Amino acid sequence: MTNLSFQELTKRLEKELYRLHYTESSIMQYRRMWRRITTFFEQEGIDHFTEEAGMHFLDEEFNFFELEKTGNLTQSIINVFRVVRMLGDFQQHGSILRRYYKQKELLQTNELKKLLQGYQAHCQQKEYSKVTQNHYRKIGEKFLSFLESHGVRQSIDIAASHTSDYINTLMGYSYKTVELQLCGLRSFLRYLHENDLHPQNLAKSIPAIKARKQNRIPSVWTQENVVRLLDVIDRGNPAGKRDYAIIILVTRLGLRTIDIKHLKLSDLKWRENRIELIQSKTATVLNLPLAPDVGWAIIDYLKNGRPKVESPFVFLRHLAPLAPFSDEDRLHQIVVKYMKLAKIPISAHKKKGMHSLRHTLASRLLAENTPLPIISDILGHVSSDSTAVYLKVDVRKLRECALNPEGGLAP
DSSP: OTTOOHHHHHHHHHHHHTTTOOOOOHHHHHHHHHHHHHHHHHHHHHOOHHHHHHHHHHHHOOOOHHHHHHHHOOOOHHHHHHHHHHHHHHHHHSSSSOOOSSSOOOOSHHHHHHHHHHHHHHHHHHTHHHHHHHHHHHHHHHHHHHHHHHOOOOGGGGOHHHHHHHHHTTSSOOHHHHHHHHHHHHHHHHHHHOOOOOOOOSSGSSSSOSSGGGOOOOOOOOHHHHHHHTTTTTTTSHHHHHHHHHHHHHHHOOOOOOHHHHOOOGGGETTTOOOOOTTTTTEEEEEEEEEEEHHHHHHHHHHHTTOOOOSSBSSOOOOSSSSOOOTTOHHHHHHHHHHTTTTTOOOSSSSHHHHHHHHHHHHHHHHHOOHHHHHHHHHSSSSSHHGGGGTTTHHHHHHOBBTTSSBBOOO
């Protein structure tokens, strides 16, 4: 659709929004922004939409790049960015790839809904971990939604060209995201073939990624910034007590975000001073010492901060509904909130979520000469190979591993 006029592009996009049951009020907001973009394009002499032209509009009208660099983007500007990104997605792929409304169900046709339900049951029968089941279901749903936008209504109509077109939508994402998407897509396509829902095993058409996991370098914090982050948390209010306990569980014990959200009161073994839980990612038991500072932070929250509601989970939302965090919530917003309060620079090129704090713990343990197998046990890794990636952060360790041109180890 690269040759369509902007008017024709938005006309087709509007039709797709109606098909996806966007509300009339939402569509009116899109129309208003499209008219503003049209006026800008006319002034600039631009005939057709391109992502470059869209970003030029954002920067000229809203000073987008400067505000993004300083971390001062407002929600209203972010909403305009989403409009531009939606236009780019639809122009390139003929589909709306990202949904910004609260409707969780992406699929519109019963045939594809039943197909997804069958695949979900298949993943449960395979006894995949809950995290994997959730990832695979979402990946299958997004792929089917993409097919639906291209007129595919039955599994037998899926062609290799559809999978190729869908994979093209992943360009620009991180290696890990693409790896996860392709892994889930292979699983879904194998399910179709093995259950006689498609005559071909289209999973064979999914390309392998040449990059290796070890190519990525984890984002880590300085110890000074970790201290600043913890110090700025207001532990005098209930939400602050909760946030402090959550963050210290990551910085001191390296718990994954999903395991913190799933942590139950029964997992806290106070008599033995330890935490025992079944990890969501690996389905294996993890035992960790309940360090004094971690224990007192949790006690303070349970006694003086936690909402008085019946729930087996330790950490709860403090706004209605007073329930545990959803699996989709990565708690990223908690870290960013206190980074801003502590005036810790926020870089677009460096991760800033809970997982980066987990990386930091691993790197600190490595710097203290903790053996990799022990770090693996603390982080709950199945294999030390997963932990070896942290060697990339420690330049001194890398130098120790470097090969001497003469054949021996470098001094």
